[in-house]
Amino acid sequence: MKPRHSNFVRDLVEYYLSETIHLTRPSAYLEMGIQKAITFNEVAVQFDKAVAVDVLPCGGIKLKDAQFFQMDTDDFIKDVLPTLGLQFDIAFIDAGHGDLQVMRDFEGVFPHVKENGLILLHDTYPQNEEYKSLSFCGTAYKTAWKIRQEWREKCEIVTLPIGHGLSLVRKADRQLMWEK
Ligand SMILES: C[S@@+](CC[C@H](N)C(=O)[O-])C[C@H]1O[C@@H](n2cnc3c(N)ncnc32)[C@H](O)[C@@H]1O
Numbered sequence: 001m002k003p004r005h006s007n008f009v010r011d012l013v014e015y016y017l018s019e020t021i022h023l024t025r026p027s028a029y030l031e032m033g034i035q036k037a038i039t040f041n042e043v044a045v046q047f048d049k050a051v052a053v054d055v056l057p058c059g060g061i062k063l064k065d066a067q068f069f070q071m072d073t074d075d076f077i078k079d080v081l082p083t084l085g086l087q088f089d090i091a092f093i094d095a096g097h098g099d100l101q102v103m104r105d106f107e108g109v110f111p112h113v114k115e116n117g118l119i120l121l122h123d124t125y126p127q128n129e130e131y132k133s134l135s136f137c138g139t140a141y142k143t144a145w146k147i148r149q150e151w152r153e154k155c156e157i158v159t160l161p162i163g164h165g166l167s168l169v170r171k172a173d174r175q176l177m178w179e180k
Contacts, residue, residue, distance in 0.1 A: 026089030030112075032073050032105055033095030036060040049086060053095070073101070077108030087114045094122040097138025099146070106143060106169075110154075115177050118168055119155075125165020137164050 029047040034040045037052065037060035044050030050066040052058070053076045061068055067084075069076055073095045091113050093105045102121060113119055123137035124144040131137045141159075144167040148157050151169075159167040 028086045028088045030086075030088045030091040030109065032076070032091070032093050032109070034058055034061075034068075037062070039092070039094075040066075043090075043092070047089070051084065051086070051088075055095070073105050073108070077105070081108065081112055084112075086112065088112055088117060089114055090118045090120065092120045092122070094120075097123055097134060097140045099139040099142035102138075102140045102143040103146065106147065110171065113171050115171060117171050119171065121167040121169065123164045124159050124167040125161040127164070131164070141165065 026047055028049040028051070029044050030051045030053075031040045031043070032053045034052045034054045035056075035058070037058055040050070040052050041060070041062045044052075044063050044066055050063055052061060052066060052068045053073055054068075054070060055072050057070055058068060069080055071080070088109070091109045093102060093109065095105060096102065106119060106121070109119060121140060121144055124141045126132045126137035126141060132139060132141075144157060144159050144165075147155065147167075147169060151157070154173055155169050155171050157167055157169045159165055
């Protein structure tokens, strides 16, 4: 598969995930790292509750009920996330792109995602060496690989190797979550 350049996450959500989102009637969406809120505005509108985090100010959020926290994701996970009382249907991690940061974000968010919920990791398939630089995709791909190797008891993961790569993690410790 050849990488195709576009706002892949927005396209994926619009053309593929939105039907899933619609059918599963999700209630809560979290995006860590929103920049100009391009993806956030497209996705969050489909949820009752939407939460955004970015270390920089963001004036682009169109959804008036959305909660925005201007802070580092480490501080958000430690100080804010436990106070929200939310379990997310989808959490999109797209903030710091170093693998250790992405791993901390993943581990921190994991307990706050519903069973069968999705965690999306962006930039997990840099197209060449140059794209492994922190100013492009960084080393988020290493986190996707680590999850694949070390978290298989708790979730399943697939990496779509297009548009810089998007990994979809389903929080599930068995195939059918209703079969306890
Ligand atoms: C690639 S952009 C996000 C793009 C956005 N998700 C979208 O699809 O439109 C990454 C954002 O993460 C923010 N960021 C980077 N490191 C962060 C950190 N440690 N904590 C919070 N935000 C961070 C940056 O300020 C930037 O706005």
